[in-house]
Amino acid sequence: MVTTATFVLVHLAPGDPLGGGLDDPRISEAVRAHWRAAYGLDQPLPVQFVRYLANAAHGQFGYSFAYNESVGGILARTLPRTLLLAGTALMLSFAAGIAMALVQVARHGTATDRVIGAASLAVYSLPDFWLAQVALLTFAYVVPLFPAGGMVDPVMHPYMGPMAALWDRLHHLVLPALTLAALAAAGIARFQRAALLDVAADDYLRTARAKGVPERSVLMRHALRNAALPVITLFGLALPGFLGGTVFIEKVFSWPGMGSLAVDAVAARDYPVVIACAVVGSMLVAGGSFLADVLYAVADPRLRRASGAAPP
Numbered sequence: 001m002v003t004t005a006t007f008v009l010v011h012l013a014p015g016d017p018l019g020g021g022l023d024d025p026r027i028s029e030a031v032r033a034h035w036r037a038a039y040g041l042d043q044p045l046p047v048q049f050v051r052y053l054a055n056a057a058h059g060q061f062g063y064s065f066a067y068n069e070s071v072g073g074i075l076a077r078t079l080p081r082t083l084l085l086a087g088t089a090l091m092l093s094f095a096a097g098i099a100m101a102l103v104q105v106a107r108h109g110t111a112t113d114r115v116i117g118a119a120s121l122a123v124y125s126l127p128d129f130w131l132a133q134v135a136l137l138t139f140a141y142v143v144p145l146f147p148a149g150g151m152v153d154p155v156m157h158p159y160m161g162p163m164a165a166l167w168d169r170l171h172h173l174v175l176p177a178l179t180l181a182a183l184a185a186a187g188i189a190r191f192q193r194a195a196l197l198d199v200a201a202d203d204y205l206r207t208a209r210a211k212g213v214p215e216r217s218v219l220m221r222h223a224l225r226n227a228a229l230p231v232i233t234l235f236g237l238a239l240p241g242f243l244g245g246t247v248f249i250e251k252v253f254s255w256p257g258m259g260s261l262a263v264d265a266v267a268a269r270d271y272p273v274v275i276a277c278a279v280v281g282s283m284l285v286a287g288g289s290f291l292a293d294v295l296y297a298v299a300d301p302r303l304r305r306a307s308g309a310a311p312p
Contacts, residue, residue: 002282003056006275007049013269039065052275061279062272066265071272074261075280081151082257085177085249086242092181094235097188102219104189105196116189124186128179128245132252135179146175149254176253180245184238191234195227202226229296236292240285 036042040051055062061071100120104113123131140148147153152168153160160168199205200223208218247259254260258277265273 003053003275003279004049006278007052007271008045010269010271010274011045011048056279061276064265064270064273066268066270066273071276074273075258075276078256078258078261079280081255082243082246082250082259085173085180085255085257086239086246088173088177089180089184090235090238090242092177093184094188094231094238096181096185098192098224098231100185100189101192101196102224104193105200105223106215106219108197108200117193120186120189122186123182124190126183128183129248129252131183132176132179132249135175136252139175147172149252151256176249176255179253180242180249183245184242188231188234192227192231195230196223199223199227232295233292235295236288236290237285239288240281243281243284 033042040048043051052062059072061075063069064071064074067074100116104116107113136148139145151172152165153172157165157168196219205218205223209215243259246255246257247263249255250257250259251263258280261273262277264270265277
Protein backbone atom coordinates (compact mmCIF):
# COMPACT_ATOMS: atom_id res chain seq x y z
CA MET A 1 0.00 0.00 0.00
CA VAL A 2 2.83 2.40 0.82
CA THR A 3 4.57 1.61 -2.46
CA THR A 4 1.37 2.11 -4.44
CA ALA A 5 0.46 5.39 -2.76
CA THR A 6 3.97 6.80 -3.07
CA PHE A 7 4.30 5.71 -6.67
CA VAL A 8 1.02 7.34 -7.69
CA LEU A 9 1.63 10.57 -5.76
CA VAL A 10 5.13 11.22 -7.07
CA HIS A 11 4.05 10.52 -10.65
CA LEU A 12 1.01 12.78 -10.36
CA ALA A 13 3.13 15.67 -9.08
CA PRO A 14 4.06 18.32 -11.70
CA GLY A 15 7.25 17.74 -13.65
CA ASP A 16 9.40 14.67 -14.11
CA PRO A 17 13.01 13.66 -13.39
CA LEU A 18 14.19 14.72 -16.84
CA GLY A 19 12.32 18.00 -16.91
CA GLY A 20 15.15 20.13 -15.61
CA GLY A 21 17.53 19.04 -18.35
CA LEU A 22 15.14 18.54 -21.26
CA ASP A 23 12.98 21.66 -20.96
CA ASP A 24 15.62 23.71 -22.73
CA PRO A 25 13.96 24.98 -25.94
CA ARG A 26 17.15 24.22 -27.86
CA ILE A 27 16.63 20.49 -27.28
CA SER A 28 14.59 18.87 -30.02
CA GLU A 29 11.43 16.88 -29.36
CA ALA A 30 13.12 13.79 -30.76
CA VAL A 31 15.83 13.95 -28.09
CA ARG A 32 13.21 14.42 -25.35
CA ALA A 33 11.25 11.44 -26.64
CA HIS A 34 14.40 9.32 -26.83
CA TRP A 35 15.39 9.86 -23.21
CA ARG A 36 11.87 9.46 -21.84
CA ALA A 37 11.60 6.18 -23.73
CA ALA A 38 15.02 5.11 -22.42
CA TYR A 39 13.83 5.54 -18.83
CA GLY A 40 10.35 4.16 -19.49
CA LEU A 41 8.63 7.47 -18.74
CA ASP A 42 6.70 7.35 -22.00
CA GLN A 43 4.70 4.30 -20.86
CA PRO A 44 1.25 4.56 -19.21
CA LEU A 45 1.33 4.81 -15.43
CA PRO A 46 -0.12 1.29 -14.83
CA VAL A 47 2.59 -0.21 -17.05
CA GLN A 48 5.29 1.67 -15.17
CA PHE A 49 3.82 0.55 -11.85
CA VAL A 50 3.69 -3.15 -12.77
CA ARG A 51 7.24 -2.97 -14.07
CA TYR A 52 8.39 -1.30 -10.87
CA LEU A 53 6.69 -3.92 -8.67
CA ALA A 54 8.26 -6.73 -10.67
CA ASN A 55 11.72 -5.23 -10.20
CA ALA A 56 11.14 -4.41 -6.51
CA ALA A 57 10.08 -8.02 -5.87
CA HIS A 58 13.60 -9.02 -6.95
CA GLY A 59 15.22 -6.39 -4.73
CA GLN A 60 15.81 -3.92 -7.56
CA PHE A 61 14.47 -0.46 -6.76
CA GLY A 62 15.49 1.06 -10.04
CA TYR A 63 18.15 3.50 -11.16
CA SER A 64 18.56 6.98 -9.75
CA PHE A 65 18.18 9.79 -12.26
CA ALA A 66 20.11 12.26 -10.12
CA TYR A 67 22.97 10.06 -8.89
CA ASN A 68 23.38 7.85 -11.98
CA GLU A 69 23.63 4.66 -9.95
CA SER A 70 21.34 1.97 -8.59
CA VAL A 71 18.99 2.94 -5.78
CA GLY A 72 20.03 -0.16 -3.83
CA GLY A 73 23.64 1.01 -3.86
CA ILE A 74 22.66 4.48 -2.67
CA LEU A 75 20.54 3.09 0.20
CA ALA A 76 23.31 0.67 1.18
CA ARG A 77 25.58 3.67 1.58
CA THR A 78 23.22 6.16 3.27
CA LEU A 79 20.90 4.00 5.42
CA PRO A 80 23.64 2.77 7.82
CA ARG A 81 24.66 6.40 8.42
CA THR A 82 21.11 7.37 9.32
CA LEU A 83 20.66 4.27 11.49
CA LEU A 84 23.88 5.17 13.33
CA LEU A 85 22.64 8.69 14.02
CA ALA A 86 19.06 7.68 14.84
CA GLY A 87 20.09 4.66 16.92
CA THR A 88 22.55 6.67 18.98
CA ALA A 89 19.98 9.41 19.57
CA LEU A 90 17.35 6.78 20.42
CA MET A 91 19.47 5.22 23.15
CA LEU A 92 20.51 8.59 24.57
CA SER A 93 16.97 9.97 24.56
CA PHE A 94 15.41 7.02 26.36
CA ALA A 95 18.22 6.85 28.93
CA ALA A 96 17.95 10.58 29.63
CA GLY A 97 14.15 10.64 29.53
CA ILE A 98 13.72 7.74 31.96
CA ALA A 99 16.39 9.17 34.27
CA MET A 100 14.64 12.56 34.37
CA ALA A 101 11.29 10.88 35.06
CA LEU A 102 12.77 8.90 37.96
CA VAL A 103 14.23 12.05 39.49
CA GLN A 104 10.91 13.86 39.12
CA VAL A 105 8.92 11.06 40.74
CA ALA A 106 11.45 10.67 43.57
CA ARG A 107 11.08 14.41 44.25
CA HIS A 108 7.44 14.71 43.29
CA GLY A 109 5.93 18.09 44.12
CA THR A 110 9.27 19.73 44.91
CA ALA A 111 11.05 22.53 43.07
CA THR A 112 13.23 19.95 41.29
CA ASP A 113 10.15 18.27 39.83
CA ARG A 114 8.72 21.58 38.66
CA VAL A 115 11.99 22.82 37.14
CA ILE A 116 12.64 19.58 35.22
CA GLY A 117 9.00 19.49 34.05
CA ALA A 118 9.09 23.09 32.84
CA ALA A 119 12.45 22.58 31.11
CA SER A 120 11.30 19.39 29.37
CA LEU A 121 8.11 21.07 28.19
CA ALA A 122 10.10 24.02 26.83
CA VAL A 123 12.53 21.76 24.94
CA TYR A 124 9.71 19.52 23.69
CA SER A 125 8.00 22.59 22.21
CA LEU A 126 11.03 23.72 20.19
CA PRO A 127 11.11 23.13 16.42
CA ASP A 128 13.82 20.62 15.59
CA PHE A 129 15.34 22.69 12.76
CA TRP A 130 15.59 25.74 15.06
CA LEU A 131 17.24 23.83 17.90
CA ALA A 132 19.66 22.24 15.43
CA GLN A 133 20.71 25.62 14.08
CA VAL A 134 21.14 27.07 17.58
CA ALA A 135 23.22 24.06 18.64
CA LEU A 136 25.34 24.36 15.50
CA LEU A 137 26.00 28.08 16.02
CA THR A 138 26.67 27.66 19.74
CA PHE A 139 28.88 24.58 19.86
CA ALA A 140 30.58 24.78 16.45
CA TYR A 141 31.21 28.52 16.12
CA VAL A 142 30.70 30.48 19.38
CA VAL A 143 32.19 27.71 21.53
CA PRO A 144 33.92 25.47 18.96
CA LEU A 145 33.74 22.16 20.76
CA PHE A 146 32.49 20.07 17.82
CA PRO A 147 32.86 20.08 14.03
CA ALA A 148 30.43 22.24 12.07
CA GLY A 149 29.18 19.40 9.89
CA GLY A 150 29.87 16.24 7.98
CA MET A 151 30.42 12.70 9.15
CA VAL A 152 34.25 12.72 9.20
CA ASP A 153 37.07 15.13 8.51
CA PRO A 154 37.19 15.13 4.70
CA VAL A 155 40.93 15.88 4.59
CA MET A 156 42.55 14.00 7.45
CA HIS A 157 40.23 11.02 7.97
CA PRO A 158 41.69 8.83 5.16
CA TYR A 159 45.16 9.16 6.75
CA MET A 160 44.13 8.38 10.34
CA GLY A 161 44.76 5.17 12.21
CA PRO A 162 41.85 2.98 13.39
CA MET A 163 41.45 4.61 16.81
CA ALA A 164 41.90 8.14 15.51
CA ALA A 165 39.39 7.47 12.72
CA LEU A 166 36.88 6.11 15.25
CA TRP A 167 37.31 9.17 17.46
CA ASP A 168 36.91 11.46 14.44
CA ARG A 169 33.63 9.76 13.53
CA LEU A 170 32.35 9.92 17.12
CA HIS A 171 33.39 13.57 17.39
CA HIS A 172 31.26 14.40 14.36
CA LEU A 173 28.38 12.27 15.69
CA VAL A 174 28.06 13.86 19.15
CA LEU A 175 26.42 17.18 18.28
CA PRO A 176 23.72 15.97 15.84
CA ALA A 177 22.95 12.94 18.05
CA LEU A 178 22.62 15.05 21.20
CA THR A 179 20.43 17.58 19.40
CA LEU A 180 18.10 14.87 18.13
CA ALA A 181 18.10 13.11 21.51
CA ALA A 182 17.28 16.29 23.44
CA LEU A 183 14.08 16.80 21.50
CA ALA A 184 12.87 13.25 22.16
CA ALA A 185 14.11 12.94 25.75
CA ALA A 186 11.82 15.74 26.90
CA GLY A 187 8.72 13.95 25.57
CA ILE A 188 9.86 10.56 26.90
CA ALA A 189 10.38 12.06 30.36
CA ARG A 190 6.83 13.37 30.45
CA PHE A 191 5.38 10.00 29.33
CA GLN A 192 7.47 8.04 31.82
CA ARG A 193 6.71 10.41 34.71
CA ALA A 194 2.97 10.07 34.12
CA ALA A 195 3.26 6.27 33.96
CA LEU A 196 5.27 6.13 37.19
CA LEU A 197 2.81 8.33 39.02
CA ASP A 198 -0.03 6.03 37.90
CA VAL A 199 1.52 3.10 39.79
CA ALA A 200 2.98 5.12 42.67
CA ALA A 201 0.04 4.40 44.98
CA ASP A 202 -0.25 0.66 44.23
CA ASP A 203 -0.22 -1.82 47.10
CA TYR A 204 2.94 -3.66 46.09
CA LEU A 205 4.95 -0.42 46.32
CA ARG A 206 3.57 0.34 49.79
CA THR A 207 4.44 -3.22 50.82
CA ALA A 208 8.00 -2.82 49.53
CA ARG A 209 8.42 0.42 51.42
CA ALA A 210 6.97 -1.17 54.58
CA LYS A 211 9.58 -3.91 54.33
CA GLY A 212 12.30 -1.27 54.41
CA VAL A 213 13.28 -1.44 50.73
CA PRO A 214 15.21 1.74 49.82
CA GLU A 215 13.27 4.25 47.74
CA ARG A 216 15.71 3.93 44.87
CA SER A 217 15.12 0.17 44.69
CA VAL A 218 11.36 0.70 44.94
CA LEU A 219 11.44 2.97 41.89
CA MET A 220 14.04 1.08 39.85
CA ARG A 221 13.09 -2.55 40.56
CA HIS A 222 9.34 -2.37 41.15
CA ALA A 223 7.71 0.81 39.83
CA LEU A 224 9.75 1.25 36.66
CA ARG A 225 9.10 -2.23 35.29
CA ASN A 226 5.36 -2.00 35.84
CA ALA A 227 5.25 1.52 34.38
CA ALA A 228 7.29 0.59 31.31
CA LEU A 229 4.48 -0.54 28.99
CA PRO A 230 3.47 2.92 27.67
CA VAL A 231 7.11 3.77 27.04
CA ILE A 232 7.67 0.43 25.28
CA THR A 233 5.01 1.42 22.78
CA LEU A 234 6.78 4.73 22.34
CA PHE A 235 10.10 2.91 21.88
CA GLY A 236 8.71 0.62 19.19
CA LEU A 237 7.53 3.56 17.10
CA ALA A 238 10.42 5.86 17.96
CA LEU A 239 12.96 4.59 15.42
CA PRO A 240 10.79 5.41 12.38
CA GLY A 241 9.99 8.73 14.02
CA PHE A 242 13.69 9.38 14.52
CA LEU A 243 14.28 8.71 10.83
CA GLY A 244 11.78 11.44 10.04
CA GLY A 245 13.43 13.76 12.55
CA THR A 246 16.84 13.20 11.00
CA VAL A 247 15.71 14.98 7.83
CA PHE A 248 16.24 18.42 9.39
CA ILE A 249 19.14 17.32 11.57
CA GLU A 250 21.02 15.83 8.63
CA LYS A 251 20.47 18.90 6.47
CA VAL A 252 21.63 21.31 9.20
CA PHE A 253 24.69 19.27 10.18
CA SER A 254 25.48 18.07 6.62
CA TRP A 255 25.18 14.45 7.72
CA PRO A 256 25.16 12.33 4.53
CA GLY A 257 22.30 9.99 5.45
CA MET A 258 18.93 8.89 4.12
CA GLY A 259 17.14 11.99 5.39
CA SER A 260 19.26 14.30 3.24
CA LEU A 261 18.93 11.82 0.40
CA ALA A 262 15.12 11.89 0.57
CA VAL A 263 14.98 15.70 0.59
CA ASP A 264 17.31 15.98 -2.39
CA ALA A 265 15.40 13.25 -4.23
CA VAL A 266 12.07 15.05 -3.75
CA ALA A 267 13.59 18.30 -5.02
CA ALA A 268 15.04 16.51 -8.06
CA ARG A 269 11.85 14.41 -8.61
CA ASP A 270 14.03 11.33 -8.48
CA TYR A 271 11.10 8.89 -8.44
CA PRO A 272 12.96 5.63 -7.67
CA VAL A 273 14.82 7.12 -4.71
CA VAL A 274 11.70 8.76 -3.23
CA ILE A 275 9.70 5.54 -3.46
CA ALA A 276 12.55 3.45 -2.02
CA CYS A 277 12.91 5.81 0.96
CA ALA A 278 9.17 5.56 1.64
CA VAL A 279 9.29 1.75 1.44
CA VAL A 280 12.25 1.57 3.83
CA GLY A 281 10.42 3.88 6.24
CA SER A 282 7.30 1.71 6.17
CA MET A 283 9.39 -1.41 6.81
CA LEU A 284 10.92 0.26 9.85
CA VAL A 285 7.45 1.16 11.14
CA ALA A 286 6.40 -2.48 10.86
CA GLY A 287 9.65 -3.62 12.45
CA GLY A 288 9.21 -1.13 15.29
CA SER A 289 5.70 -2.40 15.98
CA PHE A 290 6.95 -5.99 16.05
CA LEU A 291 9.76 -4.99 18.41
CA ALA A 292 7.22 -3.30 20.71
CA ASP A 293 5.18 -6.53 20.85
CA VAL A 294 8.29 -8.55 21.76
CA LEU A 295 9.27 -6.08 24.48
CA TYR A 296 5.71 -6.15 25.83
CA ALA A 297 6.02 -9.91 26.35
CA VAL A 298 9.40 -9.47 28.03
CA ALA A 299 8.14 -6.77 30.40
CA ASP A 300 4.70 -8.22 31.21
CA PRO A 301 4.60 -11.90 32.30
CA ARG A 302 0.81 -11.91 31.84
CA LEU A 303 1.27 -11.74 28.09
CA ARG A 304 3.60 -14.73 28.14
CA ARG A 305 1.05 -16.75 30.12
CA ALA A 306 -1.73 -15.69 27.76
CA SER A 307 0.28 -16.91 24.78
CA GLY A 308 0.95 -20.27 26.39
CA ALA A 309 4.64 -19.70 27.04
CA ALA A 310 6.08 -21.05 30.25
CA PRO A 311 6.83 -18.38 32.84
CA PRO A 312 10.52 -17.86 33.60
